[in-house]
Amino acid sequence: MFGRSLYAVFAVVAVTATGCGGGQDAYASIVDKAKTEKKLVIGVKADQPGLGLRTPDGSFTGFDVEVATYVAKQLGVEPSGITFKETVTANREAFIEQGQVDMVVATYSITDARKQKVSFAGPYFVAGQALLVRADDAALTGPEALNGKKLCSVAGSTPAQKVKTEYAKEVQLQEERTYSACVDRVLGGQLDALTTDNVILAGYAAQHAGKLKVVGEPFSTEKYGIGMKKDDTNGRKAVNDALEKMFADGSWTKALQASVGSSGFTVSQAPQLERY
Amino acid sequence: MDALLTEGGTVLAAFWMTVRLTAVSALGSLVLGTLLTAMRVAPLGSLRAAATAYVTVARNTPLTLVLLFTGLGLGANLGLELSDDIATNNFWLAVIGLTAYTSAFVCEALRSGLNTVPVGQAEAARSLGLGFVRTLALITLPQAFRAVVAPLGSILIALTKNTTIALVVGVAEASVRMRELVETYGDQVIEIFLGFAAGFVLLCLPMGLAFGWLSKRMAVTR
């Protein structure tokens, strides 16, 4: 019976494996979905302290999560109706296009290339590239001081290359797969600094209060937007309205302060929305 | 094809890195794998136990984690610095990781090769007064090698493909370059993939053929 039962098992599991399809939503805009279903699926980062972090109790915390929760509430969705889903840099556009998430709030920089595939509300934060160094490191004050030092960045990101070409030709670049790995090596002293957007760095500085600090005036601008389906004009407008309200009633400042304030990161002005 | 043509130089450089990683790690794995095999059949219980434990751990851990341990464990925490230059340092850390992983498979192959050598061979060697080391090195291992040429070829091909995981320790080989190209030239994903796939086929197919031919030529007729 060995052969026949094996075939049978293969056949059964093959049918079940191929039989499951992806989720589809029939709504033209997230506004409609929020209104009718009182539910939204929102993509956030899961491994960035201070912005989007999955905590051991299974919930998500961070500034991006606060913004998402506020916006959802304005669209008529209570926190209990929100499902947060982890997105990584590589799959954000795909998740939106497939309808696996209704919107993405995940340190998602607005760029022209991305606007071809998805549309953005916001920006809800304007970040700038900076450096994360050990708190007792007095010599490293900015990108110009990096000559001869070792700088960490995450694989596939351009910021580190920019430091090398524009500020410090003699810097040595180390690529890691995750920010946590970079932070580990800066803390351990094998590398001197980590570069990426200041607010991401501030999240780590807050997590390791007293051991790490953010230095350097921001030397670039990254506008974080809320991504959604490309043709969802209504959704974009509604989310922008929600953000406007968040900036105006002080919730924005409070959320930022609560998420990364303990790092000593100074909270900047709320950004100007770019409606289009 | 534009992307591959305009970026041809960097693509070739990335593949050159793949070849170098493969070659050096292959050499390392062969040496370490042979040593491990010798340890596993040695008269000393502690050597056998150490080698067995090592092979079990290395063989059953995902390569991603093995490389993470060499990068963060050896490099960052044990302070192993092989070069002042980060790129060179990462290259050697990747070689150590790939060697540590692949040698376990080489050891398994060689050990099964030893099983194919008739008992009489070793007994004859011993009756001539050869000790353990010389019996192994002069009589049984050479025959074992000849029996496992084909499996060793498969391991080499697997190693070639596994070098793509060296991105974990920050080595810019072919797969890293492919990701960068896909990010820049999003409209040419298929061409880029086929180009890189062709590169790997060009590397691996001749290896497969060569080892197939070699295994027939080297086979011990009994």
Next chain:
Amino acid sequence: MTYANLYEVAGPRGVRRNRVLTGVVALVLLALAYVVYVRFEEKEQWAAAKWAPLLRADVWATFILPGLAGTLAAAVAGVVLAGIFGLVFATARLSEHAWVRVPAAVVVEFFRSVPLLLLIFFAFFGSYALIGVNVSAFAAVVFGLTLYNGSVIAEIVRAGVLSLPRGQREAAYAVGMRKGQVMRLVLLPQALKTMLPALISQFVVLLKDSALGLIVGYDELVDRGLNGIAANFSNVIPAAILIAAIFIVINMALDRLAHRLSRPGTRRPAKPALAV
């Protein structure tokens, strides 16, 4: 196996010498372990704060178990589909018709040569250009695992069939079986049985390889478990040790299974394999 035939049974002096040498080797190994221990101690890798979280129930519930479920789901789907792929292409490569044999050989050799990482990456990002649909991370991972391992399994099965005595095939034809029946009822079952250890070690490879799903953000053990835990507690090394241990335990269990199934004449006499 002890390979005792490689060396003489030690006499009284030899036994003494071996004992001393065993002690020396053990000492050297212990010294090595001690150095690692001390170095890790210096870097505070043994700190309770880094290990304690790994024992918490909520950490397991949020990170490790969902990650394990993802890894196992991808592995099971991969094993089944790769098994089918392998059987089909092994049979095709053994066909007497060149128009079946040659294309099958090309497909198998191609997928045996292309790294899994490239396949997963391509499935995820190329699917839209190729078939007009974005596939999920799970589908991309299973696609890669199926083609890559399926082609290896095809070769294993083919080698198994070729290794069978010619008499098996001839006898089957002699009792009047058709080509398909000979393959399905006589050759494949025997080949699968003799090749079981090789098949199971390939399944171990497949299980480990599912860890590469992290490249497209698939929720498996390394991404969800390792990165998720490390982002909360910055304990990459302890978390990696735990995750590696989980993989090792599962794979060793598979190995055991392979040994039990392949041990000749003990639990499963040769007869059932033929009694189809």
